[in-house]
Amino acid sequence: MKLNLLNQAKFEPRHNASADQTADMLKTIGVDSLEELIAQTIPDKIRLRKPMDLPVAQTEAEFLQSFKKLSRKNQVFKSYIGMGYYNTFTPTVILRNIMENPGWYTAYTPYQAEIAQGRLEMLLNFQTMVCDLTGMEIANASLLDEGTAAAEALHLMHAQRPANKQHAHVFFVSELCHPQTIDLLKTRSAPIGVELLIGNHKTTDFTN
Known part of the structure; x- marks a missing residue:
C-alpha cells in the first residue's frame, strides 16, 4: 500500500465547505453562485477588478526561510527614551517563579476563558502588595503604561x-x-x- 502524504485538496474546501455544501447554502439564501453573492453584498465601487499583485505561494518551509532572512535585517538598539526609563535586570528567581511559572495563569490553553482566573489572581496579589507597600486602603489593578x-x-x-x-x-x-x-x-x-x-x-x- 502506497501512502500519499501530500494532501492535494485545495485549501478552501478543506476549511470552508465542500462544493455540495456551498451549493446548498447558496440555494438557501437565494443566489446561484458565490460571485452573485459577492456582487449583492460588496459595493461595486470598492471591488477590485483585476487580480491582486501577490507573490507566488510558498510552502511552510520556504516561508519560514524567507521570513528568517527578512528578520535578520532588523537592527536591535538599546533603549534611548531615557526620562527615568532604564534597562533593568529581573532576578532569575522572579522570572522562574512568577513570569515563567504557568501556575500563575493556570494550566488552561490561551484560547480558553478560564485563563482569566489566573490573571485575576495575579492582579489581586499585585493590588495586595501595593496596599501593603503604600498603606492605602485600595489600589487599582495596574495599567499598561x-x-x-x-x-x-x-x-x-x-x-x-x-x-x-x-x-x-x-x-x-x-x-x-x-x-x-x-x-x-x-x-x-x-x-x-x-x-x-x-x-x-x-x-x-x-x-x-
Missing part, C-alpha cells in the same frame, strides 16, 4: 466631580511629568472637553 494610567486618572476625576464642581473642566499636570505622558493626556483630554493646565506644582495656586 504611565501615560495610560494618567489618562485613566484624568477620566476618573472628571467623571466623579461632586455636584458643586460640575463646572470645573481644568486638570492640572506637573511640568515635571514625562513628555510622553503629557502628550497622551493632551490627546485624551480634548475629546471630553478638559483643559490641561501644565505648570509648576510648587507655585500653582490650587485654591481656585
